[in-house]
Amino acid sequence: MQNDAMLTQLGYLPNDALIDQLEKIKNNTAGYEKIQKHIMDLHDALKPDGSFVAMSNSNDCFKIKVEAVSPEMAEMAHEKIHHFSEKFKVTVNQLANKDTYYIVGFNN
Numbered sequence: 001m002q003n004d005a006m007l008t009q010l011g012y013l014p015n016d017a018l019i020d021q022l023e024k025i026k027n028n029t030a031g032y033e034k035i036q037k038h039i040m041d042l043h044d045a046l047k048p049d050g051s052f053v054a055m056s057n058s059n060d061c062f063k064i065k066v067e068a069v070s071p072e073m074a075e076m077a078h079e080k081i082h083h084f085s086e087k088f089k090v091t092v093n094q095l096a097n098k099d100t101y102y103i104v105g106f107n108n
Contacts, residue, residue, distance in 0.1 A: 010055070014093070042084045045084075055071070066101075078099075
């Protein structure tokens with residue numbers, strides 16, 4: 001998937017700074033090419049729960065934000081994230097006491 005298309009699908013308006021940031025994330029994410037499509041699928045799957053995948057502003061990685069409007073929807077979002085992680089062998093790290101995860105990369 002091209003950088004512009006990925007940024008657009010994540011809800012960004014592509015520009016040089018965002019493309020550079022995406023390149024840093026791609027280079028910093030282990031096995032990125034194996035999980036890129038699955039990251040986008042997760043983003044689409046989380047939308048109904050009020051959650052999403054975005055580029056982190058503080059780290060060179062993707063983050064997953066659970067911003068569900070109800071505890072039930074939040075639980076569904078967390079289940080989708082865990083399923084994504086297990087099924088596609090993707091390491092995700094949840095921030096302590098937060099509904100935010102970082103996508104570290106493909107885990108052989």
